[in-house]
Ligand SMILES: Cc1cc2nc3c(=O)[nH]c(=O)nc-3n(C[C@H](O)[C@H](O)[C@H](O)COP(=O)(O)OP(=O)(O)OC[C@H]3O[C@@H](n4cnc5c(N)ncnc54)[C@H](O)[C@@H]3O)c2cc1C
């Protein structure tokens with residue numbers, strides 16, 4: 003047992019904090035959010051410095067680090083800015099499916115683009131009628147000679163319309179439910195793809211989220227990722243890992259809101275005293291600090307296990323469930339500590355709150371995480 | 385009587401302040417070392433101290449730490465002054481530690497006060513950008529060297545009795561390893577802040593380049609020019625000609641409004657003519673408040689827009 | 701060409717309240733975050749750029765303890781070739797003189813062609829180490845470099861002198877140059893850089909390794925006491941609501957001719 007970060011981990015954490023301090027900018031974040039514009043330049047620089055996909059092997063432009071190190075970076079980025087942090091975190095979304103299931107050729111073709119800042123990636127699982135329950139997809143992929151033909155609608159797709167390629171979950175055997183699903187890599191410029199807006203979002207406003215329609219989209223046979231009809235299982239395994247990253251996003255976002263709140267209460271005076279001197283405020287703070295610490299610990303443990311080739315579905319779900327809850331609560335209480343100012347965009351905590359809320363929704367809602375945890379605890383019930 | 389050598393660029397504030405610092409140690413005999421001074425300058429210096437040693441100017445006629453160290457080292461070895469004093473400025477960084485090493489003397493740097501205790505040199509110096517001070521003491525030695533912060537001692541008045549002026553020898557066997565090529569002309573810049581009556585100076589507290597608009601807009605409301613600290617120039621946010629300080633411009637406005645400026649002595653060193661100095665800084669311990677006439681402790685991002693609004697209101 | 705760059709880890713005290721510890725000679729360090737001294741980051745960048753341009757070998761040095769090793773790893777991650785942690789119990793309490801002596805001893809083999817230091821450190825602000833090194837190594841010194849061009853055996857340096865002026869000087873190498881902020885744009889530490897140095901064991905050299913006799917390492921200056929700067933005598937601090945303060949400030953600015 004050792005709770006100390008390694009030297010390299012400390013260096014990474016510091017490098018990420020320094021990069022975020024140097025590049026992220028409150029005014030810029032507010033403008034990007036207002037204009038729904040992607041933090042293009044920062045993303046490019048983050049790729050150049052090796053922050054995006056640092057957990058990919060070196061041959062694909064990564065640095066061969068693990069989820070743990072990635073979680074440290076995500077945490078530091080989101081702490082500085084919940085929106086820009088999330089944009090950088092999701093820049094490689096679903097690329098891990100290629101890393102884990104792709105052929106050498108697929109990996110070499112796609113992963114360096116993502117780490118090198120050529121394009122961002124997207125994962126298309128959710129459909130209008132299939133959200134929490136993805137055991138049956140309406141999107142189908144049908145073999146036609148040397149090609150697959152994909153038809154269907156995917157919704158809430160992060161980086162939809164902005165990415166270089168999609169990893170798409172489709173039904174290849176419509177009768178076999180989750181045993182008949184496969185994943186495909188679909189280049190974003192393939193004919194037949196249309197992207198529409200999902201409407202104005204509560205948070206993550208810098209990141210495009212699209213409804214992506216696949217109309218007779220033809221992809222070559224080698225666009226199939228891994229084994230046919232194993233897609234569902236690939237995605238579950240992917241979620242075991244990606245949930246840890248979302249949980250790290252949650253911890254960073256919570257910490258960022260908390261930092262700002264602390265600074266505020268140390269300066270703000272009411273009734274002739276700094277409000278930090280009131281015990282009711284101090285107790286609130288103590289609870290927030292404790293929640294944060296617990297959330298961080300569970301995220302670190304889940305990441306640590308995953309990096310030791312012992313990914314733990316239950317722990318990943320716990321990490322995302324708990325850290326997501328903490329993010330929402332801590333960010334919300336941070337607004338409270340700011341009083342009226344907390345309700346004003348300028349003071350950032352409301353944005354952190356809006357960005358925090360997604361961590362309880364995407365990649366499995368809070369309820370779904372609890373289902374997973376309970377399922378793992380109970381085992382098969384007779 | 386203790387012999388104290390002050391190394392100065394010529395007559396002026398620096399020499400007068402160093403003389404005052406030297407005399408604060410009690411009965412002392414002050415010798416001023418100067419490079420390439422003409423008769424008049426030497427005579428002015430002689431009004432301050434007991435002796436003036438005029439060393440030949442370095443090739444190129446400018447200050448050169450290598451040359452100065454080569455000239456002063458044998459002189460110090462021969463004369464054994466108790467203390468060598470320099471003003472803590474850019475030239476001192478080029479010479480003082482080198483000279484201390486060559487003459488094997490303990491050195492106190494950037495002193496706000498110097499003193500003696502049991503015959504040893506002691507001093508007070510600022511740490512952490514002036515947020516804390518240290519009492520320091522040199523170990524026992526035959527002689528000491530110190531640099532004194534400009535402005536720490538009020539200039540000594542010139543005495544009627546003129547000291548003696550002598551010539552110092554050129555360094556023997558000096559083969560230059562460092563050669564003066566030329567002075568770099570300062571960039572003219574779009575505005576001349578040295579002529580401005582009212583300056584709004586912005587420091588690192590502004591955090592981001594984009595936020596400079598707040599300051600520009602305030603300056604416009606005041607009818608002032610924008611000046612800044614060095615870090616703002618280092619980041620390339622404003623041009624060098626707007627930097628106030630020992631390595632920037634020397635300004636003498638009537639009113640100086642410092643925003644998010646900590647008040648380092650290098651910055652304030654460029655502020656002359658005792659303007660009305662107002663400061664906005666969120667850190668009540670910022671050294672700027674020690675120098676300012678009036679201050680507001682608070683967040684500039686709240687205060688600056690409010691200030692601009694009130695100014696515009698007042699102007700109608 | 702062998703370049704040595706001397707670096708230090710310093711606390712960032714710009715945004716923390718400073719508290720003096722019980723010994724009265726040091727600060728409470730709990731709230732500090734540490735990083736490379738700002739000036740030293742420019743020195744490292746300058747060294748690495750010279751290496752990239754001219755193929756020099758760059759060695760980063762620091763005198764400190766194991767906590768200070770991180771500043772060397774940072775220098776390595778930025779592109780320095782090797783690093784040495786100069787650490788020994790007998791180095792404790794080193795003043796800048798002793799620090800310079802230790803650094804000089806670490807430059808015995810190979811001899812430097814160029815030594816780069818930050819001009820001052822943000823915490824101590826003494827500005828001594830570079831000059832001491834020049835004296836100890838008997839090398840020429842230029843302080844406060846704002847530009848540095850190196851060609852075979854010589855360097856052209858632009859540097860700040862008193863009076864807000866800059867001079868150009870030519871230096872015959874070997875030499876010591878202390879670096880002023882703004883000389884370049886220090887690069888970020890990239891993940892790849894960190895990766896590259898993660899496995900590097902940084903040698904730790906003590907007094908014996910450096911051939912230093914502990915008796916010679918007596919500090920020449922000791923800190924006896926830290927104390928807060930005297931209060932009062934400074935600005936009239938405005939009180940009241942933000943609005944009232946600002947109104948009063950406008951009044952005062954106006955009185956002194958600040959509204960032109
Ligand atoms: C900003 C954003 C970005 C997204 N990015 C992506 C992306 O890149 N790729 C992608 O594929 N998807 C993405 N999603 C979709 C996201 O993963 C889904 O929204 C989420 O999985 C929930 O699905 P749903 O919206 O259909 O809600 P539903 O499944 O309809 O759920 C509605 C409510 O019912 C609850 N519920 C459902 N089933 C159960 C149950 N069995 N027991 C208890 N409660 C239950 C849920 O917890 C929730 O509270 C994104 C969503 C958003 C908002």
Ligand SMILES: Cc1cc2nc3c(=O)[nH]c(=O)nc-3n(C[C@H](O)[C@H](O)[C@H](O)COP(=O)(O)OP(=O)(O)OC[C@H]3O[C@@H](n4cnc5c(N)ncnc54)[C@H](O)[C@@H]3O)c2cc1C
Nearest residue numbers: 587588589613614629630631632644645646651666667684
């Ligand atoms: C040889 C040499 C020459 C130099 N020459 C010069 C020179 O010519 N000119 C010069 O300026 N510097 C010069 N310097 C640098 C000088 O030492 C200081 O580092 C510099 O002046 C500090 O600039 P600053 O006050 O902007 O930054 P900092 O010292 O970082 O101060 C920023 C201040 O902003 C305050 N602040 C932060 N956020 C807020 C907020 N939201 N609201 C209100 N206040 C806030 C902080 O409390 C802090 O006091 C020189 C240094 C050396 C070594």
